[in-house]
Amino acid sequence: MTLKRAYNFNAGPSALPEEVLVKAQKELVNFNETGMSVMELSHRSKDYEAIHNEAKTLLAELLSIPDNYEILFIQGGASLQFSMIPMNFLTEEKVGNYVLTGSWSEKALKEAKILGRSTAVAATTKETNYNRIPKLTELNVSPDDGYVHITSNNTIFGTQWKEFPNIENNMLIADMSSDILSKPLPIEKFSMIYAGAQKNLGPSGVTVVIIRKDLLEKTNENTPSMLRYDTYAKNNSLYNTPPTFSIYMLKNVLQWVSERGGVAETDRRNQEKAALIYNAIDESNGFYQGHAETESRSLMNLTFNLRNEELSKKFLQEAKEEGFVGLNGHRSVGGCRASTYNAVPYEACDQLQQFMTKFKKRHE
């Protein structure tokens, strides 16, 4: 394949594997000799259901998800999960306990409060502008917690949990939108994992939920059908029309990861890719400054600044001219950010490292 591809470092929606796009293109108008696009298939047809079920099977295999978990496909992104979690799991006696490691954890907590549920903060690293993940010993948890909620990877600040806490009854819930499928996971530690697809899993429009089955029986009867996890579990996520094309793309991405050696191999590649850029930062004598503390550094979102805003702007401008896409930091924090999700090729990271080295030579 010799298509001219951008060096896409978008934080999400983000790069998809070229092979997956080429396959989707080939099949787009006539899927599987049906004379129809995937988008034109009934969600009750055998052709579609095969895609839907294969996506579930592939995810279960790749992440070694045990049988006592269900995989659900929901719409609305992680942002809707922020509300569904307290709606489904917080009864009067239970407290939703949140570890704050950035904007997304804050938003998750905010939605539980809007609903008027009891909440607590297990730990926060806000005082150092979320430049690190708290140590496990810093967490303040209690047996009354309905759950403990974490954000496994912080897209905006560039930090990532390297080890997960052991919570009573394993009632740990994680927003893994930006690092699911990037490495092997100890699923048993979690009661629920959720992830918007638009970083490592596929295009936007579908959210994957991995939920332990015993949690499906706890929902209050005043909860709307579309906001109850058991509605999705009982109906194989086909209670109403699912986002069929997004799930088809998810299936193709999962196949691609599987064919390339699974999540352990993906993890190895991601470490290699991130090392290129972190090395460029570490060997720059402070020309580039990473935002995150070294032991909390994310392998997915690599955040850094230059010595002043003017130079950062120049860096971003020249990078853009060289064909790099999406290197601006999030509008809430500024600076630079390279998102090196699964589908970002080694070559793009290598090119970025070279550009960083050359830019430094010209401007230090």
Added chain:
Amino acid sequence: MTLKRAYNFNAGPSALPEEVLVKAQKELVNFNETGMSVMELSHRSKDYEAIHNEAKTLLAELLSIPDNYEILFIQGGASLQFSMIPMNFLTEEKVGNYVLTGSWSEKALKEAKILGRSTAVAATTKETNYNRIPKLTELNVSPDDGYVHITSNNTIFGTQWKEFPNIENNMLIADMSSDILSKPLPIEKFSMIYAGAQKNLGPSGVTVVIIRKDLLEKTNENTPSMLRYDTYAKNNSLYNTPPTFSIYMLKNVLQWVSERGGVAETDRRNQEKAALIYNAIDESNGFYQGHAETESRSLMNLTFNLRNEELSKKFLQEAKEEGFVGLNGHRSVGGCRASTYNAVPYEACDQLQQFMTKFKKRHE
């Protein structure tokens, strides 16, 4: 274009215009010379925002939507709207009044009840198995109604409203999932119109909401951010990551309708298409029996039975062998159904009429 295309009569997801699919295929890997797929664009990028805003502009033009309405893109389908409507508009004194014309209206009412809100039934045609739309004089409405809710087209039973009631303060809300964009609409009569995209608008995964601006100020502060209409209005439906590819396809479908002469011309074509099949029913001396009363007949979903279940099964089997897709009635009612949405070509309807006539000759 000479692709082998199925005669696709699916009720939704359903046929898309061939031209739209071919365009999407061409652009799939490299959109607008960006070196990226539409699916890989950031939702905060200029390239994507142009698509997003063009979809809104085109819809406003095609349906002559006045300036005091907002167009929103939401996930979760019409089924999530069933809950969002009472959550946003029913305060303690207000009653949600529902006209029941089929399964979808029943579900809309059910969700208002789950939330514990006050509801009423303005009219129902359940006693005749939803074979007609009530006359406007049959509606029992009151000034206390927060809104009156109707389903403008009933996908399962094959009925459609031909004229809309005048409700106090125009507090009429319509689920138009299966007939939006099929004909010109008196938008001013409605406080809100909503529609899952997967019939006339595009692929599944996005729901279009057209809402009068004064309704955006009424939401209770305990409502989750993702379930408030004003969250979408204030953020141009970009509060969180929208389903970007679905919205891109929506934009392309709207362009296609616009290029083919708009909704008045679409209405003319739809009448012509439906007439082919209704004629085959009416001229069959009872061999085919329409479910809906003549004056309530839908131009989108044409429902009929044969004289017994065995013959219906034979009809469906032979039709399938001839390459017709999606003619089974909904699993809740059985029989046959041809969905002739905007993108179903005249030729497919013509072929179906011919098949119906031949089948009758062989089996009467």
